[in-house]
Amino acid sequence: MRKQKKEIIAMLLAGGQGSRLKELTKTMAKPAVYFGGKYRIIDFALSNCSNSGIYTVGVLTQYQPLELNSHIGIGSPWDLDRRNGGVSVLAPYMGPQGGRWYKGTANAIYENMGFIDKYSPKYVLVLSGDHIYKMNYSRLLEYHKKNSAKATIAVIEVPWEEANRFGIMNINDDNSIYEFEEKPQKPKSNLASMGVYIFNWEILREYLINDEKDGSSQNDFGKNIIPKMLKDGLDMFAYKFDGYWKDVGTVESLWQANMDLIKDDNELNLYDPSWRIYSRSYINPPHYISHKATVKSSLLNEGCIVHGEVNNSVLFPGVYVGKNSKIEDSVIMPDAIIEDYVTISRSIVMDNITIKSGTKIINRDKKKITVVNEDRGNNVMTMMDNMGNIKRIIKKVD
């Protein structure tokens, strides 16, 4: 089938496990993890594409793709169900030489060169499905064109003391990049790569082919492709992004990013009608707050029924909070049922689980977040801290 030529297409890397999210990514890839009372992490990148006018998006999946596949579907929530282009889920596949998994981020794109070539784009936007941010990629593209760059990397200022946790770009006065350092001990700048790149497809294509031939390469953008391009002296620029950006790679940062949304002055304004974040919608009536309930400083979604007390928390659709129950500083994922006389603090409660009457999950350690999950096979409820250590197992009696 003939495809219409596109100026730019996006390749969204969504195969990561997110192993530091422990329990949360046991059955789903990191981009499919729930966030913000309604969304999944990948919704931000997909909505950014749609809002930026990029309607051809390849989503590269690998780890636990079931939830992700059913979430993305044909892309209609993001207006990406297009006759020409639209969203395509690209999983590893079998070829004449057998099947192989994606070896790294660069290899994942390499394996799907056929997909990109079909649209013969001038530019390719490489994104990660792991981050929470709102960004207009069309501005990034303009900037890339204005500089006649071969590659442009979006960067964000991070606190100096945290700079050693990121891939850091060292730049000249004209924002051209002269050095890239992965997690430097002594950072020279505090501009961290956001995992958002624009490449000229012709050039990237060549680098991907060469990288694939190099047996010692880890086939990774940050570790191999970008350093190689810099070494070869290509014109590469940093695009400074000014706004909310968060890599929710750990249980704690996921919890924190949810809490950020509750703040009155949060930078990630979800209420801006000109830049909506789209997601697959649940079919639920409005939420109901009963006579005896109190809800303060919280985000609530449709289908919730609240009889107890909810304070400084985020409730996903369909959550039930029973009488005299108290929820504080917590994130409750979809359709969780919290019965009467339950106390929960500083926790993430997983979706579709029931917390029996009288359960108390209280976290006195200010640094720790408890992840409450259910092990259905063994009929127990598990509570883990953010280091993945099991704190307590409760045998469920029905």
Place this chain on the structure above:
Amino acid sequence: MKDIMGIINLIENEDRIKDLTHNRPIATIPILGRYRIIDFSLSNMVNAGIRNVGIYTRGKSQSLMDHLGTGKEWDLDRKIDGLFLLNPIIDFNNIKINKGDIESFRSHLNYLKSSRQRYVVISRSYMICNVDYVDAVNYHKETGADITIIYKKIEEDIDKFNDCDTLNLDKKENVISVGSNLGDKKSYNISMETYIMKKDLLLNIIQNSINKGDYEYLKQAVFNSMKNLHVNAYSYNGYLSCISSVENYYRTNMELLNVDLARQLFYEDRLVYTKVKDEPPTKYCQNTNVSNSLIANGCVIEGVVENSVIGRRVEISKGAVVKDSIIMQKSSIGENCYLENVILDKHVRISDGKILSGDKDYPFVIKKNMSL
């Protein structure tokens, strides 16, 4: 249920609900925070597996088209059958005023004729309920009746169904006659104006009526033909409300604050679908105080909300108090306002410090797009 088609007849009496039907039919009045009235009858049909739905309108269909679109949210964007919006056809050579709905059916007779289904379910939009049409149609087939009318026996709050049709039934649930609810008896069999029959019979009734020219309304034609037909009734016992007046509209919203009643309508196996709006979750600020209220997505609530229904993307500012009220989508309420027994239509702006109050029996309605 491939063999059933659905008809939703929106040619409804709007006299007592005029305040809410400027530029919209009753079918698209926002209700319960995130729905439109038609969502309930349309979802009932879709939940029964009906895949061919014709909606007869009286014009004013802009808001209807905006809401229904291609029927995607109801899974009615089908290649075969799907959703059909049947607007009146105006023939300027032959304008008669006050023509009933028969004329609409006549204009679109071909739609009925060419539909392949054998049975038809005809309903209204203003009857809010969650009926299992699969069961009703099976009942219709079992009794061998020509027409089955769905009804609910009402023993409390009879005034909620004033002027609704009532059915006089014999012991075998056969319909003896159809009357009207004047509110003077202890119990009534309220007709939900939902009729099940063979499509061919419906065509017959319409064609006869056009031939004779004696009836303007389909309902009259059906009732008249009942003399020669076997008409049975199917009893429904879930939640029912009739949005025929502003008072009933208000009452329906308020009574569904009762979770047990709402459960009958929403938390059955049969879900209620509506247009998706992609609103973020609702945000409750530090000093809010909300109780006994239904609240849709996308709101920012800083004030006090009590016994109210709040639509999508409503802002309630600091110090504002909203009591026993219905606030439709995208309205905003300024600081230190006090609202009691009020219905705000869409996009209403209330500036700081206003005090508005109506009566429980006569809620104060503020029209769409007003700024006070």
